[in-house]
Amino acid sequence: MLYEINEKTIRLEREGRKIIKFNLGDPDLQTPMEVIEAAFEGMKKGKTKYASAAGEAKLREALAEIHGVDADNIVITPGSKWAVFAVMYLLLEKGDNMIIPSPHWTTYELTTKSLGADAKLIKTRLESNWEVNVEDLETLVDNKTKLIILNNPNNPTSKVMNEKVVDEIVDVANEEGIRILSDEVYADLSFVKTKSLLEYEGEHIVVNSFSKTFAMSGWRIGYVIADKALTDKIIKLNQITFTNVPVFIQEAALKALKLRDQIIKTMRENYRKRADLACKILSDTKLKFTKPEAPFYVFPKFDGLNSEVFTFNLLDKGVAVVPGTSFGDYPEYFRISLTAPYDEVELGLKMIAEAFK
Template identity: 35%
Template structure:
């Protein structure tokens, strides 16, 4: 069964699925202080500077220890990544990967090169296999595997990037959700020909604001700026003022969110039947990427949709992952044991 993401969302809608563990749409309520700041500024509907409000950019520049010219506020992280794909000659993706990278590359008719990783090697990338003169998109902690990059691998990546003239785009949407390892910011290691991109959607549960930022090489920041000027003009001022308030509480919110998702992870792993799957325990994010023993992840996803559970099949993250599923722990804790039981039960039905 070939997976089509839009057909699948239609199936979830048709079945009125209640327990959504498919998309990475956080269910944790945003902090009330951030929402109050948002509503207080909602009437300020004039254009903002295309690079973003200086007040917000200054906070981010201080956090990353860079100049203001190295920072731009973006309409979500997706637009920032997409803009750099547009200006690339060739895009290098690490498999498995979030499908949005591929969508953008295909939209802009960019050639894609794949750097494969394997479950049996704990999803460890071998950066020495990267092609020269490409734009490499990295994503750690990783969607869908939950892999966290190590200091050793960062050094290997930077050495290869300098040797092979790589542009590194670091998608750091899940930067704060780390259980084992450390919070990775590419800007801590290199600024030349690289950019870190952050989203307010995951840590702060604000996906509807479409708000993010990019920090890095000024030439890359300028390219993102050109994209924003040509297509979007600017990010709304009320969103940016809410972001300033969010960053004032960044550490406390990040710790709270991480603890919630870790509790959910343990709850799911303790309940799901480990004999039915092979997986590497996630080190971060709110995803679990599991390999089924001889069954189609897409078929399982459609069967579970009929029972009111939404999950994503592995094919959403590369064609070679047809025997995988991705669980998103973005549902109330009481739903997780029920979902795990139905997953176990449905697998038994498919094997019988």
């Protein structure tokens, strides 16, 4: 459905319609100019050749320092999506399964299917503040469970997991010998403190990305943090698939890291203002939702809504959102992505609010 909405949006825009795009998890902000300049410098210096499938040493070292690990634990990937795919490709055999708290990013589920593995979903609820019920999780574990995926902060709810719940899930995983794949791409910009899976014992895996933090989605650069045995396997997989992320893109990413504190501060404030505005406008409606604790999503519910029908009607009025069915069994929900300029956010939210007065 996500792709259908996107295609219809593109079609309407081609027809000359102005669409407020709340449908993509793609920052509207521009990549900082210093980062672009660093890529250009890299190209001119001939950083346009084959390179290490692990990533450039300098970039791995800089990331290792940020995350308190060794450079050997880091592999640079074309987006965190590749990192997720690589981990699943290497750890899931046909017939294995992976546990995914839902609502969830569809890619996790599509990838398990592509690999002939099963996705076991745990439904979480708005009414329970989107907490994972750890007993539910335990009952899903069997001897074919190889991975638990956590997306913290979560897409589409923008909820940060309760630390105690994470502690309990890690305990279950460590007892059962299951690895956790923790997708933390929204963590750097979170409005509240988040605890990384790196802070726990166990052979768990963290993926992260430059896409959201630095408005670099289309540069396709992310990374995985794991034990050396696994990073070695990922490097070998990189060697037979895409070879390396272009070195000039890695140089741009290194520049982004040098400006990290400043960029994060600016981006976070920007998204926080949009989230505050969303809360303000939507509070005045019959929609139920939890306050976003991270960029960029709000995932409101309206009892009895057919969100697919609603979504297509809203798109005809000029606002693109994504129905909840794109993130699991959530037909009464829809996802608003606050990745548009402030005035468009305001206008779009008011149009949505109008429908639920």
